[in-house]
Amino acid sequence: MEEHLQEDLATLSELDEKSLLESLSQRFKQDKIYTYIGDILVAVNPFKYLPLYEKEVSETYKCHDKKALPPHIFAVADRAYQSMLGRLGTGPENQCIVISGESGAGKTESTKLLLRHMMELCKANSQLEQQILQVNPLLEVFGNAQTVMNDNSSRFGKYIQLRFSGTSVKGAKINEYLLEKSRVVQQDKGERNFHIFYCMLAGVCPDDKEIYGLLEPEQYRYLNGASLSVDMVNHWSKKYADVCNAMDMVGFEEQEKVDMMTILAGILSLGNIMLEPGEGDALRVTETSVGWLRAAAGQFGVQEEELLKSLICTMSVTRGEAIRRLHSQQQAEDARDSIAKVAYGRVFGWIVSKVNELLAPNVDPDVELREIGILDIFGFENFAVNRFEQLCINLANEQLQYFFNHHIFLMEQREYKEENLDWEVITYKDNKPILDLFLTKPIGILSLLDEQSAFPQASDRDFVDKLNGKFKAHPNYEVVRSHSPAFTVVHYAAKVQYNGVGFLERNRDTIPGSIRGLFINSVTPLLSLLFAATISRTGTLMPRKAKLAQIAEDNFNSTRKQSVGAQFKHSLGVLMEKMFAASPHFIRCIKPNCTKSPDVLDNNFVMDQLRYNGLLETIRIRRDGFSWRPTFKEFAERYSLLLLKPDTPLNRESCMHILNNTRFTGWTCGSSRLFFKYWHQEELARLLDRLGKAAVA
Ligand code: ATP
Ligand code: MG
Numbered sequence: 105m106e107e108h109l110q111e112d113l114a115t116l117s118e119l120d121e122k123s124l125l126e127s128l129s130q131r132f133k134q135d136k137i138y139t140y141i142g143d144i145l146v147a148v149n150p151f152k153y154l155p156l157y158e159k160e161v162s163e164t165y166k167c168h169d170k171k172a173l174p175p176h177i178f179a180v181a182d183r184a185y186q187s188m189l190g191r192l193g194t195g196p197e198n199q200c201i202v203i204s205g206e207s208g209a210g211k212t213e214s215t216k217l218l219l220r221h222m223m224e225l226c227k228a229n230s231q232l233e234q235q236i237l238q239v240n241p242l243l244e245v246f247g248n249a250q251t252v253m254n255d256n257s258s259r260f261g262k263y264i265q266l267r268f269s270g271t272s273v274k275g276a277k278i279n280e281y282l283l284e285k286s287r288v289v290q291q292d293k294g295e296r297n298f299h300i301f302y303c304m305l306a307g308v309c310p311d312d313k314e315i316y317g318l319l320e321p322e323q324y325r326y327l328n329g330a331s332l333s334v335d336m337v338n339h340w341s342k343k344y345a346d347v348c349n350a351m352d353m354v355g356f357e358e359q360e361k362v363d364m365m366t367i368l369a370g371i372l373s374l375g376n377i378m379l380e381p382g383e384g385d386a387l388r389v390t391e392t393s394v395g396w397l398r399a400a401a402g403q404f405g406v407q408e409e410e411l412l413k414s415l416i417c418t419m420s421v422t423r424g425e426a427i428r429r430l431h432s433q434q435q436a437e438d439a440r441d442s443i444a445k446v447a448y449g450r451v452f453g454w455i456v457s458k459v460n461e462l463l464a465p466n467v468d469p470d471v472e473l474r475e476i477g478i479l480d481i482f483g484f485e486n487f488a489v490n491r492f493e494q495l496c497i498n499l500a501n502e503q504l505q506y507f508f509n510h511h512i513f514l515m516e517q518r519e520y521k522e523e524n525l526d527w528e529v530i531t532y533k534d535n536k537p538i539l540d541l542f543l544t545k546p547i548g549i550l551s552l553l554d555e556q557s558a559f560p561q562a563s564d565r566d567f568v569d570k571l572n573g574k575f576k577a578h579p580n581y582e583v584v585r586s587h588s589p590a591f592t593v594v595h596y597a598a599k600v601q602y603n604g605v606g607f608l609e610r611n612r613d614t615i616p617g618s619i620r621g622l623f624i625n626s627v628t629p630l631l632s633l634l635f636a637a638t639i640s641r642t643g644t645l646m647p648r649k650a651k652l653a654q655i656a657e658d659n660f661n662s663t664r665k666q667s668v669g670a671q672f673k674h675s676l677g678v679l680m681e682k683m684f685a686a687s688p689h690f691i692r693c694i695k696p697n698c699t700k701s702p703d704v705l706d707n708n709f710v711m712d713q714l715r716y717n718g719l720l721e722t723i724r725i726r727r728d729g730f731s732w733r734p735t736f737k738e739f740a741e742r743y744s745l746l747l748l749k750p751d752t753p754l755n756r757e758s759c760m761h762i763l764n765n766t767r768f769t770g771w772t773c774g775s776s777r778l779f780f781k782y783w784h785q786e787e788l789a790r791l792l793d794r795l796g797k798a799a800v801a
Contacts, residue, residue: 114726138175142726149210152702181221205693207483208254233703275465307344312794325376363630370403405628523774557759730779
C-alpha cells in the first residue's frame with residue numbers, strides 16, 4: 105500500500121520538501137523514474153538504459169485502467185490521445201504536452217517516447233508512422249550538439265503538432281525556434297559543433313568525400329581542429345547512415361541531399377579562409393587559404409572573386425549611387441562567419457519546411473483536424489559565459505514556467521474564488537515580473553536591445569548602461585560592476601550573469617549585403633533556392649516570386665529586417681496563443697546529477713529543481729484542489745447516460761442526481777460548476793464505459 109501511495113505524490117499525507125525529495129529518491133533507487141503529482145508526470149533522468157519502453161509495455165498502456173499501472177510517460181501520451189478524442193470527460197479538443205526541465209533533464213528523449221506511443225495508439229499507416237518517427241532523429245542531427253551540460257543538447261526549440269482526423273493520424277507540422285547558429289563558427293571549451301559535421305566527416309564514403317570536397321576533420325577551424333577518435337568515427341558513421349536513411353524515408357530527393365552536403369562542406373571550407381592586408385587598403389586572402397577560397401567557391405557554386413568581394417567589402421546605396429566600403433580585417437572575418445551562420449541557418453530552416461511539406465496532411469480541406477502538440481525546447485542554461493543565445497533560451501523557459509503557473513495555480517484558484525469555494529489560497533512563485541522585465545514595451549530588456557541595435561554607433565556597453573539605468577531597482581535585475589559589459593538576471597530557476605559582448609550584433613544578425621545576390625546566382629539549385637526564398641516567421645519558405653522585389657532592395661540594405669529578439673518574442677507569443685487554446689498536459693523532467701551519471705541522485709541539486717519548479721506547491725494544489733471543473737451543463741450533457749431518464753434538464757439538480765448515484769467522494773459543488781479531483785475524470789469515463797457495454801449487452 106505504502107509503495108502504491110508513493111506513485112502519486114498528491115496522496116502523500118506528510119508534505120514537506122524533505123518528504124518529497126525522499127519519495128523521489130527512494131523511487132529512483134529502485135529505477136522507478138516516473139512519479140505522478142495528480143495528473144502531472146515527474147520524470148527523473150536515469151542516464152542508463154531501463155527496460156521500460158518495450159512493445160509489451162506500450163501494449164499495457166493502451167487505454168487500460170492506468171490507475172492500476174505504475175506511472176509512465178506512455179500513460180501521458182494515452183491521456184492526451186483519449187482527451188483529444190473526447191473520451192475523458194471533456195469534448196474533443198486540441199491538446200498540448202509541455203515538457204520542461206533544465207538542459208540534460210530528458211525532454212527530447214521524452215518527446216521521442218511520446219511520439220512512439222502515440223503512433224502505437226492511433227495505428228498509423230506504416231509509411232506515415234515511419235516518416236513521423238524519423239523526424240526527430242533527423243532534426244537532432246542538424247540541430248543538436250554536445251554541450252557541457254548534455255552530449256545531445258537541443259540547440260533549437262520545437263513544437264511538433266500531430267494532426268488527427270478521428271482516431272487516425274494524418275500528418276504532422278513542426279515549428280522551430282531560434283537555432284543557435286553561432287555554434288557553427290564558435291564553440292566554447294568542452295563543446296562541439298552541430299552533430300551533422302562529425303557525421304559527414306565520419307560517414308561519407310571516400311568517393312563521395314571527393315564529390316563534396318571534404319577533407320579530414322582536424323583541418324577545419326570551425327571544428328576547432330579536433331580529430332575524431334576511433335570510437336567517434338564508429339559512432340558518427342552509424343549516425344550518418346541513420347540520417348541518410350531518415351532523409352530517404354521522409355522523402356528528400358537524392359539531389360537535394362547531395363546539394364545540402366556540399367553546402368555544409370562549403371561552410372567548413374569558408375571557415376578556413378583567412379585574410380591579411382594586401383596592396384592599397386584592400387585585404388587579400390592569405391597564401392595558405394587560397395585553396396580554401398577556391399574550395400568554398402566551388403562548393404557554393406559561385407565565382408571565387410565574387411565570394412572574396414563579399415568578404416572584403418560592403419556595397420551600399422546613397423542617393424541612388426552605389427558605394428563600395430572596404431572592410432577591416434575584423435569586419436572581413438565577421439562577414440565570413442555571418443555567411444557561414446546564415447547558410448547553416450537556411451539549410452536548417454529548409455529541412456524543417458521540407459519536412460512540413462512532406463508530412464502535410466493529405467485530406468480534403470473540409471475535413472476537421474485535431475491536434476496534439478508536443479513542446480520540446482532547449483532547457484534552462486547557466487554556463488560559465490552566458491550570451492545572447494542563453495538569454496533567449498532562458499526567456500523561453502520563463503515563459504513555459506509562467507504557462508505552468510497560470511494553468512495550475514492562477515486559473516484554478518481564480519475559479520475557486522469566483523464560485524465561492526471555501527479555499528485556503530496556495531501561494532506560488534509568480535514569475536510574471538521577470539517576463540515583464542524582458543517583454544514589456546517600450547522598456548523591457550528586448551525593447552531596449554532593439555532600440556540600441558538600431559543605432560549603428562551604439563556599443564554593447566551602451567546597451568548594458570541603458571539596462572543598468574532602467575532596471576537597477578528591479579528585484580530581478582542586478583547591476584554587475586566590471587569593466588566588461590555584463591548584467592545579472594534573477595531567473596525563476598537561478599541567477600544568471602550575462603556577458604553583454606556581442607548582444608547588439610547577434611540581435612541585429614545582419615548578413616553582408618551582397619551575400620544574397622551572390623547565392624541566388626549559385627549554380628547549386630538548393631543554395632539559390634535558400635536565398636531566393638524568405639523563411640517566414642513560421643519557419644516555412646516563402647516562394648521566390650513573392651519576395652523578389654524585396655530581395656533586390658535587401659542586396660544593398662541588410663539592416664531592415666526584424667531583429668532576432670523581436671522575431672523570437674513574436675514566435676513565442678504565437679506559440680503561447682496556441683498552447684493557451686489547447687488542453688495542457690505537463691511533464692516535469694528532473695536531472696538527478698550534473699555529471700550525467702547513472703544511479704546517482706544529488707540531493708541538493710535535485711532539491712533546487714523541485715523548488716524552482718514549484719513542485720511542493722503543485723502537490724498541495726493537486727492534493728487539496730480540483731483540477732477538473734466542468735459547468736453543470738457540460739457535465740450533465742456528458743453523463744446524461746447516467747441520468748437514466750431522457751429529457752432531464754441539464755442543470756445542477758441533474759448533476760446531483762447523477763453524482764448521488766455514484767460512490768464518488770471528494771468532489772464539491774460551486775455556483776455554476778462542479779469541482780472534481782484529477783482522478784474523477786477517469787473514474788467517470790470507466791463508469792460510462794461499463795454502462796455503455798451493459799446497455800449494448
Ligand atoms: P537539452 O535542453 O539540452 O536539449 P534535454 O532535456 O532534451 O536537454 P535529453 O537530450 O532528452 O535532454 O537527455 C539527455 C540524455 O539523458 C540523453 O541523451 C540520454 O542519454 C539520457 N536520457 C534521458 N532520458 C532518458 C531515459 N528515459 N532513459 C535513458 N536515458 C535517458
Ligand atoms: Mg533536448
